[in-house]
Each structure stands twice: as structure tokens, then as C-alpha cells.
Amino acid sequence: MNVIEVKGLKKSYGQVHAVRGVDLSIPAGEIFALLGPNGAGKTTTVEILEGFRSRDAGQISILGFDPQTQGHAARQWRDRIGIVLQSAADAGDLTVIETIEHFSGYYSKPRDIDEVIVAVGLEDKTGALIRNLSGGQRRRLDVALGIIGSPELLFLDEPTTGFDPEARRAFWALIEQLRGDGTTILLTTHYLDEAEALADRVAVINNGLIIEVSTPAELGGRATSKALISWRDGGQVKTEESDNPTSVVTRLTTQFGGEIPELSVTRPSLEDIYLKMIGGVHEQDS
């Protein structure tokens, strides 16, 4: 049974059709990234799966449970889920440690508080008031609160927005650690390098519809796309596209009698492919 199973999900806000028929199947242990431009429907989708928004149509099973169902079962279900929302609630008058301790009390199997603080790199800020944290430090606290309950399933909505490059790399290492524990993760991000580094599969969503689901390496035909070879010949930069870049390089090696000036061989990045995919889809008519 998949941890996340979604069929035909729809949600409108008045005349805005935010989600227009989304299907998702995410097995246990997978790290899955939802990619899409601003307003594509990512947060709406994720917050419906988390049980924070209602839906207009579709079937949803999250850890075998419909998030819209209320009652005692919902509490046991919440115990198995971790959530990092796009904008976190304010807890300005509490310290970092007080906030984490408070949240850990909600869960039946909380992680060790000190370990979580180290994992998110807040060990120098344990006594600081939340309202005195920087934006990136606030975000790290959000991540700490998402993982404190040892969730089987973790939702991360733009988790590293505001992180400096070092904090982002540390966060990636943390996600790898959670992968090792078998945690299933649904992530939204605008950072294509983050999706590439972390995700087993990605879905590109635009105007409320999924365009493609694939591995980062294969998205949009990336794995079979031509390589671009570029080099300098006299005063000019020359380029050539090829399915067989090795043969082009061999030819150039002979031509130059050795080292090829300023040689580079590249394939389209995930970002190149992604921008091409969403560029080809027009705004929905409203």
C-alpha cells in the first residue's frame, strides 16, 4: 500500500481553479518533490493532504487514512506525520528549547530534543526567544518541529527558503539521514538543485495539473537529450550539439593535435528542462 494515494483531486477558490485533477502515488520510503511556479497549486495540494484544507473532489489516502475524517483516529494519524508549513505559527515569547519541548509533548515517540537541535544547527540558540531569531534560524526551528515526533511521513513546504548555502547543505544531510530511517517525504521547493540532490522522483505541476512525474535524471527527456560541446577556435567560441559527444571530442583532439582550447561538454540541467516544460504551458483561463 502506498503511503500517499491521491486520485482526481480538485480544489477551487471561487473562480480560481487551483487544483484541477491531481493524481499521486508515493510509496513508503520515497522522497518526492513537487515542483511548479508560484500559484501552480503546490501548497493547496499539500495542505489538503495534511488535512488543513478541504477538497472539492477526489479520493485521498494518507497512511491509509482520509485526512478529512475527524475524531480519535485523526489524533493517532497526526502522531505519525510531521509537517513544515510554508509559514509557521508565531511563538515569539518562547525560547527555542521551550518551543521544541512543548511540541515534543504532542507525540508518543518523540526524538531526543538535543539531537534534533544539533541536527538543525540551533545549538547556539537554544535559549534565544523565537522573535529574536533570524529568518533562516526560524526556518530551522520549523524543520525541528516537523521532525521532533519521529514521523513516518514528513511534509516539507519550501523548507529551505531563507537558508544560507551552508544551512541548506546541512539540511540536505538531515534529509539523507531521515531517508536512512525510512521516512517518506513529500517536499515542495523552488530550488531545482535541491530537488535533484534529494528527490527520488519529482512531479512538475502547473495551473493545477501535473505535467510529468519522473526521476530528476529523466524528466522531460533529459537523460536522452543531446550534449552541447563548446570550445574556442582562434578568436571564436564554437558549439555543436551531439548524441555522441565523445566522437566530437575525439575529432577535435585530432584537429587540435592535443588539448582542445576551453573545452566543455554539458547536458541540460534540471532547471533548463523545468523552465522549458513550464514555459510551454499557458496561464489558465479564469
Ligand code: ATP
Ligand atoms: P507558491 O509557489 O507561490 O507557494 P503554490 O504552487 O503553492 O504557489 P497555491 O498557494 O496552492 O500555489 O495557490 C494556487 C492558486 O490558488 C493561486 O492562484 C492562489 O492565488 C490561489 N489560492 C491559494 N490559496 C487561496 C485561498 N485561501 N483563497 C483564495 N485563493 C487561493
